[in-house]
Amino acid sequence: MLVKGIKEDLIKNINLSVNAYVNSGNEKILTPFIQVVAVKDSVFNQLESYLRDQSFETMKLTAVRTAFNNYTKEAKIIIDSVRNGKTVGAIEMLKRFEFPADQQYHDFAGEVFQYENEIEAHAKSDYDWSIADNAIIQIILIILSVPILVIASKRLGNEVRNNQKLLSDLDNNNRKYLYNDGAILDMNANDVVEKSISSFKKAFDFVENVSKGKYDHAQSLLPHEVRSLNQSTLMGALLQMGTKLQTAEGDDRKRQWASNGLNQFYEIVRNNQNDLKGLADQSVAFLTKYLRSQQGSLFAAIENDDEEYLELIACYAFDRKKWIQKRIDIGTGLVGQAYLDGEPVMLTQIPRGYTSITSGLGDATPTCLLIVPFRFNDKVEAIFEVATFLKYEEHHVEFLTKAGEFLASALQAAKNNNEMQAMLRQSKEQSEILKAQEEELRQNMEELEATQEASRRGERGIE
Numbered sequence: 458m459l460v461k462g463i464k465e466d467l468i469k470n471i472n473l474s475v476n477a478y479v480n481s482g483n484e485k486i487l488t489p490f491i492q493v494v495a496v497k498d499s500v501f502n503q504l505e506s507y508l509r510d511q512s513f514e515t516m517k518l519t520a521v522r523t524a525f526n527n528y529t530k531e532a533k534i535i536i537d538s539v540r541n542g543k544t545v546g547a548i549e550m551l552k553r554f555e556f557p558a559d560q561q562y563h564d565f566a567g568e569v570f571q572y573e574n575e576i577e578a579h580a581k582s583d584y585d586w587s588i589a590d591n592a593i594i595q596i597i598l599i600i601l602s603v604p605i606l607v608i609a610s611k612r613l614g615n616e617v618r619n620n621q622k623l624l625s626d627l628d629n630n631n632r633k634y635l636y637n638d639g640a641i642l643d644m645n646a647n648d649v650v651e652k653s654i655s656s657f658k659k660a661f662d663f664v665e666n667v668s669k670g671k672y673d674h675a676q677s678l679l680p681h682e683v684r685s686l687n688q689s690t691l692m693g694a695l696l697q698m699g700t701k702l703q704t705a706e707g708d709d710r711k712r713q714w715a716s717n718g719l720n721q722f723y724e725i726v727r728n729n730q731n732d733l734k735g736l737a738d739q740s741v742a743f744l745t746k747y748l749r750s751q752q753g754s755l756f757a758a759i760e761n762d763d764e765e766y767l768e769l770i771a772c773y774a775f776d777r778k779k780w781i782q783k784r785i786d787i788g789t790g791l792v793g794q795a796y797l798d799g800e801p802v803m804l805t806q807i808p809r810g811y812t813s814i815t816s817g818l819g820d821a822t823p824t825c826l827l828i829v830p831f832r833f834n835d836k837v838e839a840i841f842e843v844a845t846f847l848k849y850e851e852h853h854v855e856f857l858t859k860a861g862e863f864l865a866s867a868l869q870a871a872k873n874n875n876e877m878q879a880m881l882r883q884s885k886e887q888s889e890i891l892k893a894q895e896e897e898l899r900q901n902m903e904e905l906e907a908t909q910e911a912s913r914r915g916e917r918g919i920e
Contacts, residue, residue, distance in 0.1 A: 475532045479539055479547050492705050494529060496698060581650055711852040718747050722860050726867045733871040737771035740864055745773045748853055750845040756785060756792055757839050757868060767796060767840060792840050795828045799837055801854050802828040812844055825849055831861030838865035
């Protein structure tokens, strides 16, 4: 089924990735293409080794492989054109972008399947012919005489041994190169041929399920107890390929989840840059719910003169009793210590009485607690604490770390803005005081001049 996988998996994934990338320019869409480039040599090498072991001519496979490599190079040229801003040229190349050896592939695949069918048919035919031949020999032996019967018996024994060897070789080859189920068969022709057909069908079903994204069902076709026997078989190679594709798909889902969340979070931060309270409340609510958590709280780092501490500025679904004291000294408790260490802290054993999640059914202790410092320019600006009944994974921590960088930047900007506003208010107050003093001085000067003028007039009157 590796032959069928070249068309349905490798070529198809390249075509879909390149078309989608040219139309969107999104690098993440190239993940299937990158995966194909990583596994293509392994797939072709395994297929070539398998065909050589079966004494099958591999010249056409080499031609298909060369055409596939050229197809991959052409895909890379189109991708590089998009990356270099030559999207129009890439679209023109995309119109001519198709697998150049499609007919060669179909001819090659048809010969492989025909060859496998001929092997099975030849084995069955040889066995049936041997049975018929043996029956004729037995009749002749009875007719001719005992001496001839003795000679014929020896020949019959040789034929039986040859047939047994043929069946044994077919069964051993199936175990060695196709699929080994660990069962020991009696050398019965029907059983051996049926087992061979069953093995090919199992390989086909595996590839079909992988192509549809049903990785768990595909892996169930190869039981754990026989996987050690199939490390070098076709089924073993397909299992490894399916596992790699499943891992890559899972990683892609996590990256997409984080990307969507960050885009939504960035929008929240941008819309609340001038409202520190609204920014904190909406950020905590969004992050808590996006992580499917039950509680969340945000502490801002406060610096007043020589004093430094953490102050609760927003929380989501926390019992008010827990945060009666909204101030936490640096180095005190889990939150204060996380500020000093500057590293995320995840606990699956929550200290007794530390927190509880309240619902209509009562209170319950969460099963996982995550505390993440939010940094900006290598300085911790805030601490985010979140709790859940589930368990956080590494991509959750990475998501919070990236979101925290953006929120910390916004918090720092908000702090700077508040300080600037305070300075402006102070400057305005000082300016008003100075104006009042100037007005008072002007009035005093006018009164002094009036007094002096009156004095001069009095002196002239006396004279």
